[in-house]
Amino acid sequence: MTTPIEDFRFGPFVASVVWLLFWVLIIVTVIVLPLIFVILFYVPLPLVNGEVLTPYLFLSMMIDPTRTLPILNFLIYTEFFRVAVFPGFMYAALIAAATIFIERKFLARMQLRVGPSHAGREALGTGFEGLFQLVADGLKLVSKEIIIPAGADKPIFWAAPIAFVAAAAAVVCLIPVAPGWVVSNIDVGLIVAFAIFGFFPLIEVLFSWASNSKYPFIGGLRALHQLIAFEIPFILSALSVVILSGSLNLTEITYAQSSYWFILFLPISAFVFFMSSLAELERIPFDLPEAESEIVAGWLTETSGMIYGLIQLGTYVKLYALAALFVVLFLGGWMGPQIFPDQLGPPGEKPPLLQLLTLDGLYHGPTANAIFWFTAKTFLMIHLMLLIRGINPRIRIDILLHTGWYKLIVLSFINMFIALALIYGGVLGPGGLLTPN
Amino acid sequence: MAGETAAQFSPIIYMLGFGLLVSIPALVISRLISPRRRYNPVKFLPMECGQVPSGEGRTHFMMQYYAYILMFVVFDVMAIFLYVWGVSLFSLPRSATLPIIGFLAIMFAAMGYSLYLAGRKGIW
Amino acid sequence: MSKSNGSPSGNDKGDVASIVASNNDLPTTSVEQGETGSSIASKPSSSSAVQLKSEKTDLPQFERGIVDGLVSKFGNSIKIIYIKPLRIKIEVPPKDIVEVASHIRDESGFDHAESVSATDYPKTGDIEVIYHLGSYTRENLSSHILALSTRTDRDNARLPSLIKVFKSVEYHERESFEMVGVYFDNHPRNDRFLLPEDWADIPPLRKEFRIKGR
Amino acid sequence: MSDQEERISETTRLGLEIVKEAEEDRLMTLSVGPQHPGSGHFRFTVKVDGDYIVDCDPDPGYVHRGEEKMCEYRNFIQNIPHLERPVIHDSSNITYSYSLAVEELVKIDVPRRAQFIRAIASELNRQVYTLYWLAIYGIFLGHSTMFMWPTGDRELLIDLLEALTGARVTHAYNIPGGVRNDIPYGFKDRCLRQVSYFEGRLKEYEDIFYNNPLLRQRTEGVAVLTKEDAIKLGVTGSVLRASGVPYDIRKAEPYDIYDEIDFNVQYMKTCDSFARAYVPLLDMRESCHIIRQLLDKMPESGEVRAKLQPNPKGPPGEAYRRVESGRGALGYYIVSDGTPRPYRVKISVGSFRNLLALPHLLVGSKLGDMPSVYWSLNYWPVEADR
Incomplete structure (x- = not known):
């Protein structure tokens, strides 16, 4: 297998790309399209406005505005859309990408750096510098070679990053973004979220064991210890929210905060939850499992190329999920003053093109408002999490365990007793002073 | 159902x-x-900071802090148990809180004692 | 450093030493120029740009005192090479060096080795090893360097190690071993330190080792 | 003893053997460096038992250039540019003591103005080095802002030094007999402005980095190098001063102009990792103070370079001169045989002396403390290898 390294030449590179495109086109037209039609022949197609949604009808929506909105309306309420696009994966991934972008810019401002403020300045103008850095990073990660160390447990090595992304996505599906906009509205949503968060250290330990290397191994063990230090404060700090709202369903917890946010009465719990979620995320003061100056890159030492990319994607999706969970538990979820109109454009009948522009029938004022407030609060939380990274060094594992067990657990219990006192003192809870009737 | x-x-x-x-x-x-260039087998060695790896990557390796691990096994269950009580607090009579406070007191005493022992032992 | 900006614990205002530049306390300043006329201590009083140092003063008394103590203890086995302001060099045969070094550490107050250099002299067939000893504990010795030298045969370079006396010579002696090839008896590790792992040539600071192309 | 052995059955003995083997197996040998984010051009292997380091074996030499051998092939002036390579961030100091030693051998006197300029360059360079050191200390602690800020401020001082010497990092400014060039026009004002700004920044560093409770938690009381051990191991520079020994070559053996300067030797008595990290900051503050005095007292005009013959040489003899560099005492032992080339040059650097404290401090401390302890020793691997 000894092949000499070839020099890179631009001409042959372009030629190879053209050839690739040619073959893709051939395969799509000759195989894929007929296959799609064959499948669609057997699949029962749904009804949209009394018409069967055939592929032809679907394609016609591009040119006919009167058909666009009903079809869109239909698509938006499908399960697939929820899972794949809006409260689900794509929304989370977009926020994750925005987080990376913001993290760069924000930390660069903080650290007097100029690097991340330049890529893309010519193309997009000021304000978007650094946006192309994301694209470049993604392309770089995709096109890098994946190296699996000798002696590694290959199936687990391949499966771990996939499981990481999937688990992160599974947390996202529990988050209610707007009234009715949640992928899975479960009665025990909070417990399920904690259960899924428990997967991540497990995946890390599996991956570190599979790498067959020393530094990942220590990193995996450290991840386990981090779980041990912060899982109980994490769970207990949310307990006072559960006591106040009387429900484990995240949507109901949000509704319970319609008149006041829980952070007003549970500031200590909120603090504990915030610190624990930082530890859960392995961000800077608690990034022991990947402490680069001690154990090279911790459990990520043997990752390369897209395996690393997927783990990073999963990490940032997880960051979104934890920030969103904080918003749902303490900051009143989507609750906020109504700033969006009920309807876009002038009232009454509208010409088709204007209907399309104002999203007639699709746009719903309160929902847009909820999404806006939820996203804004989530970004606030993400900013707070990034801020911590800019001003703190890493801590040591014994300090971490000590903090978790001696301080945070006690703090979360203190706030639980405050919540109990408020309930039995007749301030909160059913029939309390502050409970809306 | x-x-x-x-x-x-x-x-x-x-x-x-x-x-x-x-x-x-x-x-x-x-x-x-x-x-995919596979002509250099050294590339596929596990990371050892530029050295040829010595010893096993997967060994018997023990962090010193297993006092916390033992406590975790107990208190994680306790935390989830508290959820069962917390979620139904409003539907329970007020007197039902007293046993929970008692339960918490026992747990706190146990936790305090074990943390005290763990601290006294120093290096585990 | 003020207290207001959170000075670290244990570092109070009193801890920060304020050693005023009072070089006059040191006995050396009484002797401005050494016998060799070197410009070590010639700066303080001079205001002219170029100072001529033609006059000769008597030997530095303080350094002389240190050496006299040694000579009276060990007699003829100590050979004084030079006594300059702030610098003393004595030569000791290898068999006495541990004893002399212990004496220097315990009585004279030189408590650490700043450097250990081995020099190859092919013309006389010797290798000279010099320990530059300094003192942290005694304030009046802080500017002095006592160069304790010894010579060994070039072809069979063995010397007793001073590691029992001065712990600080450990890596310096290891470096001397691999660079010049002096084997230090009783040194815990006479092995490779700075050179490549596969070094198979003669020690590179020997004079017969030539850099390629030179 | 024999009774006891008899009482232990064969099975028990087997079990004990297994336990002993397991005890040995527990130790994991971790290699830190040369390809490690927390090592530099340097390698040390640590044996860890869980979270504790039980053994440490430093192995320098990855950037060994053989400077001492190279010196023997070049004459006294030619040696200047390559001698500063081991520590380019502190190049004015590493050539400073070389120049002093050569001046002693060749018997030249340095003009008074040149002595001031040398001292200014040396102090500025000390700050440049210490800022770089601080930046890396930050990244070793996982504090990215602590990496970026000193690196950014260092750039301003480098610009200042570039105006003075003409090169950004490798100055080759100190030469036997003085300095290469006179200071440029307007340097004094610029330098004062820069120093004032920098003093303000040092205050911010202290507030933001050193008073951070997490950094305090990590470094205070960790890896204590007692005064007795520090003296026994012969450490130098900030490591020594953090262990409660107020020893500074500038004060102990004032070279050039330093005996006319009024400054304090900064030291701390806590002896821990934090003290070793904090003393360089105090040094930088003191250095600003020194620069102000130097600029104030400097003669307005005069020679900056003594006249030298093209191939200077002196009578046979030897010289040992040292200066206080960013990492402590930096001594040159030069033997001259009367030719224009040195017969033997030995560079005694602070890093190499501080290295001895590394195994002493690391054994028994936690793996998480390894980077901070290592870098608090003010160890510059390239300099130590020479």
Whole structure:
């Protein structure tokens, strides 16, 4: 297998790309399209406005505005859309990408750096510098070679990053973004979220064991210890929210905060939850499992190329999920003053093109408002999490365990007793002073 | 009923599946377009900071802090048990809080004692 | 450093030493120029740009005192090479060096080795090893360097190690071993330190080792 | 003893053997460096038992250039540019003591103005080095802002030094007999402005980095190098001063102009990792103070370079001169045989002396403390290898 390294030449590179495109086109037209039609022949197609949604009808929506909105309306309420696009994966991934972008810019401002403020300045103008850095990073990660160390447990090595992304996505599906906009509205949503968060250290330990290397191994063990230090404060700090709202369903917890946010009465719990979620995320003061100056890159030492990319994607999706969970538990979820109109454009009948522009029938004022407030609060939380990274060094594992067990657990219990006192003192809870009737 | 309860959880399964749907092609595409140069076996050695690896990567290795691990096993269950009480607090009579306070007191005493012992032992 | 900006614990205002530049306390300043006329201590009083140092003063008394103590203890086995302001060099045969070094550490107050240099003299067939000893504990010795030298045969370079006396010579002696090839008896590790792992040539600071192309 | 052995059955003995083997197996040998984010051009292997380091073996030499051998092939002036390579961030100091030693051998006197300029360059360079050191200390602690800020401020001082010497990092400014060039026009004002700004920044560093409770938690009381051990191991520079020994070559053996300067030797008595990290900051503050005095007292005009013959040489003899560099005492032992080339040059650097404290401090401390302890020793691997 000894092949000499070839020099890179631009001409042959372009030629190879053209050839690739040619073959893709051939395969799509000759195989894929007929296959799609064959499948669609057997699949029962749904009804949209009394018409069967055939592929032809679907394609016609591009040119006919009167058909666009009903079809869109239909698509938006499908399960697939929820899972794949809006409260689900794509929304989370977009926020994750925005987080990376913001993290760069924000930390660069903080650290007097100029690097991340330049890529893309010519193309997009000021304000978007650094946006192309994301694209470049993604392309770089995709096109890098994946190296699996000798002696590694290959199936687990391949499966771990996939499981990481999937688990992160599974947390996202529990988050209610707007009234009715949640992928899975479960009665025990909070417990399920904690259960899924428990997967991540497990995946890390599996991956570190599979790498067959020393530094990942220590990193995996450290991840386990981090779980041990912060899982109980994490769970207990949310307990006072559960006591106040009387429900484990995240949507109901949000509704319970319609008149006041829980952070007003549970500031200590909120603090504990915030610190624990930082530890859960392995961000800077608690990034022991990947402490680069001690154990090279911790459990990520043997990752390369897209395996690393997927783990990073999963990490940032997880960051979104934890920030969103904080918003749902303490900051009143989507609750906020109504700033969006009920309807876009002038009232009454509208010409088709204007209907399309104002999203007639699709746009719903309160929902847009909820999404806006939820996203804004989530970004606030993400900013707070990034801020911590800019001003703190890493801590040591014994300090971490000590903090978790001696301080945070006690703090979360203190706030639980405050919540109990408020309930039995007749301030909160059913029939309390502050409970809306 | 059981089926309905299970069906509540089906979106999680969809979401997991979608996560796989996104990440597997990413890996496959990456594998397809990235170079694969395998003529240097040293490249595939486990990371050892530029040295030839010595010793096993997977060994009997014990962090010193297993006092916390033992406590975790007990108190994690306790924490979840508290949830069962906390979620039904409003539907319980007020007198039901007293046993829970007693339970917490016992648990706190146990935790305090074990933390005290762990601290006195120093290095584990 | 003020207290207001959170000075670290244990570092109070009193801890920060304020050693005023009072070089006059040191006995050396009484002797401005050494016998060799070197410009070590010639700066302080001079205001002219170029100072001529033609006059000769008597030997530095303080350094002389240190050496006299040694000579009276060990007699003829100590050979005084030079006594300059702030610098003393004595030569000791290898068999006495541990004893002399112990004496220097315990009585004279030189408590650490600043450097250990081995020099190859092919013309006389010797290798000279010099320990530059300094003192942290005694304030009046802080500017002095006592160069304790010894010579060994070039072809069979063995010397007793001073590691029992001065712990600080450990890596310096290891470096001397691999660079010049002096084997130090009783040194825990006479092995490779700075050179490549596969070094198979003669020790590179020997004079017969030539850099390629030179 | 024999009774006891008889009482232990064969099975028990087997079990004990297994336990002993397991005890040995527990130790994991971790290699830190040369390809490690927390090592630099340097390698040390640590044996860890869980979270504790039980053994440490430093192995320098990855950037060994053989400077001492190279010196023997070049004459006294030619040696200047390559001698500063081991520590380019502190190049004015590493050539400073070389120049002093050569001046002693060749018997030249340095003009008074040149002595001031040398001292200014040396102090500025000390700050440049210490800022770089501080930046890396930050990244070793996982504090990215602590990496970026000193690196950014260092750039301003480098610009200042570039105006003075003409090169950004490798100055080759100190030469036997003085300095290469006179100071440029307007340097004094610029330098004062820069120093004032920098003093303000040092205050911010202290507030933001050193008073951070997490950094305090990590470093205070960790890896204590007692005064007795520090003296026994012969450490130098900030490591020594953090262990409660107020020893500074500038004060102990004032070279050039330093005996006319009024400054304090900064030291701390806590002896821990934090003290070793904090003393360089105090040094930088003192250095600003020194620069102000130097600029104030400097003669307005005069020679900056003594006249030298093209191939200077002196009578046979030897010289040992040292200066206080960013990492402590930096001594040159030069033997001259009367030719224009040195017969033997030995560079005694602070890093090499501080290295001895590394195994002493690391054994028994936690793996998480390894980077901070290592870098608090003010160890510059390239300099130590020479």
